[in-house]
Amino acid sequence: MDLQAIRSEMPVSARWIYLNHAAVAPLSRPAARAMRRLVRDAEENGMVNYDDWNQLYTRARRSVAALIGSHADEIAFLKNTTDGLLAVANGIHWRRGDNLVLARGEFPANVDPWLNLRDRGVEVRWVPEQAGRLRVEDFAAAIDGSTRAIAVSSVEFLSGFRNDLARLGQLCREHGLLFVVDAIQSLGVFPLDVGALGIDCLAADGHKWLLGPEGCALFYCSRRALKQLHVAALGWAGVSTAYDFLNYDTTLYPDARRFETGTQNTAGIAGLKAGVDFLLEVGIPAIGDRVLELTDHLCAGLEQKGYQLLSSRARNEASGIVSFRSPRHRSEDLYQGLRAGGVVSSLRCGYLRLSPHFYNTVDELERALHLLPSAT
16 A cells, blocks of 8 residues: 555645544545536536436446445435435335334434334334444344344444444344445445345445545445335436436336436536545555554554543454543543644544544554543
8 A cells, every 4th residue: 555645645634634534534636636527527518518427427336336346226326325214214115013123322314214204103123332332132132023124334423333234134134124224434444245245225425434525425225125115205317218308207217226316416426436436446455454553553542541432442343433532631622632733533422533544644643642631
């Protein structure tokens, strides 16, 4: 990994020690460049090159498919992660008395769409966190004959706990459940193969670890799940006669495009594709190893200074998220001290959260640790 060359593609590193990729990441230079090209084209040519934009969507589906191990026709582009989860929550043919299993501690994007089903008689079965961890056994204990789905984040936004997707996917297959994953906190860091993991539906916005833009998300719907979900939000772009404007035939596209309701965020898709291609060129396994090395170093330094870690460091549970607090200092004061020193972090639920990406350096982490006072 040529770190110097990689850092040249992350202009943010010239000004900030950016340790906040679990919130909103900076754009990579490839993503920003691709978006500027598209904007310039629209500025200078209007829709003259519209056919090229459609080709861009096709190429972008292929890039995303390569990232997650799917088929390109299983990929749709939506506004955000929530839109993908809404497509599933509102697309399941629920019966009154059905339930789904959900972990406590999830980000609201993977909570509110499911809670909104309560007026349809759908119960949410909560799986509790235990010391920042989620156990597969607790998911299994929550399942009964009326369970229709398990919805979980690949990595929990606060604790940074990396869920065992392989075991959860196997659990869903054994019980005939839909397996729904919010992958926004791991996609771009750790390898993920939707087929091998038994994931039916997956959503992730581009603005975190993918180093892409906000307001543009990938949504994966497996061919199996496609047969089980109805399209709750039908738009003109989701039907097979989309460009035959006066033919009001509502026959859906035979693939995931049926979930795309209308005009696309073309500049966003250009940036998302470029961000994904950048990461694929570096190599996702290498990125994951690098991120774990950085967070291991960070956690060792924090523990040495007496901070209380929420995030597990077990190899199969650790991620790019490190949440911690001090028994002596307010997290808000620590946050302000880091920002004054040029370190970008997040406050989450009383914890300070750091989330380095693969282009960050040990020297940057040492600078952040130096700015944090002793917690003992």
